Amino acid sequence: MxxxxxxxxxxxxxxxxxxxxxxxxxxxxxxxxxxxxxxxxxxxxxxxxxxxxxxxxxxxxxxxxxxxxxxxxxxxxxxxxxxxxxxHPIGRSFIPEHDPVFLVGGSGIAPVLHYTKYLNRFRGIWGVRYGELAVRLIEKFPKLKLLTIASEDCTYGLCGKLTDVLDKISLSRGDVVFVAGPIEMVRQVCREFRASHQGPVYVIAETLVKCGIGICGSCVIDGILLCRDGPIVGCEHFG
Ligand SMILES: Cc1cc2nc3c(=O)[nH]c(=O)nc-3n(C[C@H](O)[C@H](O)[C@H](O)COP(=O)(O)OP(=O)(O)OC[C@H]3O[C@@H](n4cnc5c(N)ncnc54)[C@H](O)[C@@H]3O)c2cc1C
Ligand code: FES
Structure with missing residues (x-):
């Protein structure tokens, strides 16, 4: 490479x-x-x-x-x-045609920041441990105000973890949902939404990446090579 x-x-x-x-x-x-x-x-x-x-x-x-x-x-x-x-950029890009819903925890917000360049409308929830992180990042990326914030220290937005406040988000049939963040959070969100949502639910996945060019196999998730076919992976691989 x-x-x-x-x-x-x-x-x-x-x-x-x-x-x-x-x-x-x-x-x-x-x-x-x-x-x-x-x-x-x-x-x-x-x-x-x-x-x-x-x-x-x-x-x-x-x-x-x-x-x-x-x-x-x-x-x-x-x-x-x-x-x-x-x-050079790795993985496949995917910019949805309709306003997506982001359900993200912690550093899972990183790719969402890049989406703010291409999307004027989106919604969802970002769960943070400390509300101050959200305050500081919203100063830099004002479009993040479109997201509902949930803070574990209860200093900003809703009080609690993302997974405590999932019922605050209402989905319409066909809404495209992206999930990103710590693996346990991703699994829990995927389990809940796969059962209840009649539309695509994707994970912006993270795993161990070594070669980045589809050779070593270290990044495999349920048979999918994240560096070649990801980083967007269907939620069914995490449920
Ligand atoms: C496609 C992809 C995109 C990523 N994007 C971001 C990003 O934008 N911002 C960001 O902060 N992080 C991101 N990460 C995670 C980041 O790559 C790791 O946190 C980093 O490699 C850790 O390196 P380290 O040497 O500091 O820690 P290490 O010493 O390698 O690891 C420290 C601890 O973190 C754990 N860890 C390492 N990598 C991961 C991982 N991928 N998932 C879960 N736990 C891990 C290890 O098991 C260990 O417990 C991404 C990962 C992938 C695969
Ligand atoms: S990182 Fe080596 S195959 Fe994906």
């Missing part, structure tokens, strides 16, 4: 262990990334990390990431001017 060198423009701590990195790509990708595609982000000397494009415009790319281990920690220490490298 070839990589595109990119210069870090900013790397801001949004809240807690959530960071947003903006980088200027120094060579054009074969195709501009579209949601919900992702990149393998190379942190020199440390790791390759799969991250969803959180935005892309005019040779500038944004990633929203949560620090969970060595690779994301090393990424969070990158300063303006530092060089990282990105793979």
């Amino acid at each position: 070839s990589y595109i060198p990119s210069r870090v423009i900013s790397n801001e701590q949004i809240h807690g262990n959530y960071f947003m990195l903006a980088g200027r790509i120094l060579r054009k990708p074969r195709k501009s990334p579209l949601p919900p595609q992702f990149a393998m982000v190379w942190v020199p000397g440390v790791d390759l990390i799969p991250l969803s494009y959180a935005y892309y415009d005019n040779d500038t790319v944004w990633f929203l990431y949560k620090v969970v281990g060595e690779g994301t920690k090393a990424l969070s220490l990158k300063k303006p001017g530092d060089i990282i490298a990105l793979s």
